[in-house]
Amino acid sequence: MTGVKDRKREANYTASDMNFKRIALLPLLASALLLAACGGSKDAGSSSASANPGDGRPIEISADDKMMFSLSEIRAKPGEKLSVTLVNKGSMPKQTMAHNWVLLIQGTNLTDFNNAAAMAVSTEYIPDKFKDAVVAHTRLLGPKERDTVTFTAPTTPGRHLFICSFPGHLQVGMKGVMVVE
Numbered sequence: 001m002t003g004v005k006d007r008k009r010e011a012n013y014t015a016s017d018m019n020f021k022r023i024a025l026l027p028l029l030a031s032a033l034l035l036a037a038c039g040g041s042k043d044a045g046s047s048s049a050s051a052n053p054g055d056g057r058p059i060e061i062s063a064d065d066k067m068m069f070s071l072s073e074i075r076a077k078p079g080e081k082l083s084v085t086l087v088n089k090g091s092m093p094k095q096t097m098a099h100n101w102v103l104l105i106q107g108t109n110l111t112d113f114n115n116a117a118a119m120a121v122s123t124e125y126i127p128d129k130f131k132d133a134v135v136a137h138t139r140l141l142g143p144k145e146r147d148t149v150t151f152t153a154p155t156t157p158g159r160h161l162f163i164c165s166f167p168g169h170l171q172v173g174m175k176g177v178m179v180v181e
């Protein structure tokens with residue numbers, strides 16, 4: 001008699017256990033589907049980036065006519081090899097609205113650099129005089145253009161500023177920081 005009772009109890013347990021599992025699995029399944037969907041779009045992104053390759057850790061930053069970088073902070077390991085891609089998603093003509101991405105060494109006087117950059121039209125606003133202050137920079141990009149620069153992150157831990165050196169853009173906040181740690 002007791003054996004039957006125990007078996008019944010056991011059956012009840014497994015039934016409720018299965019119900020619980022089914023309920024618990026639902027959100028898991030949903031998130032797995034979401035993950036798969038995100039993974040798919042990520043793959044599409046990286047395959048389009050491979051048209052403009054770089055063998056460092058890929059980092060994509062976009063900018064548009066609102067004069068803001070999509071990333072204000074990039075984290076990197078000292079001396080890490082990085083491939084930074086800048087994408088200009090804007091539509092205004094290059095003469096009035098172009099962007100670049102310029103990473104500066106620590107301690108660069110931003111005002112001095114930016115003033116010199118504004119005069120350096122023939123070198124796409126990268127001033128010769130401050131060449132040593134530039135860790136890496138992309139080309140100057142007009143609408144719908146993109147460029148990748150591959151370089152070694154600074155070996156000195158700390159905060160390293162990056163800017164757009166097109167005249168006037170730093171002043172409205174087109175800058176960010178690479179945190180090396």
Ligand SMILES: [Cu+2]
Nearest residue numbers: 098099164169
């Ligand atoms: Cu800009």
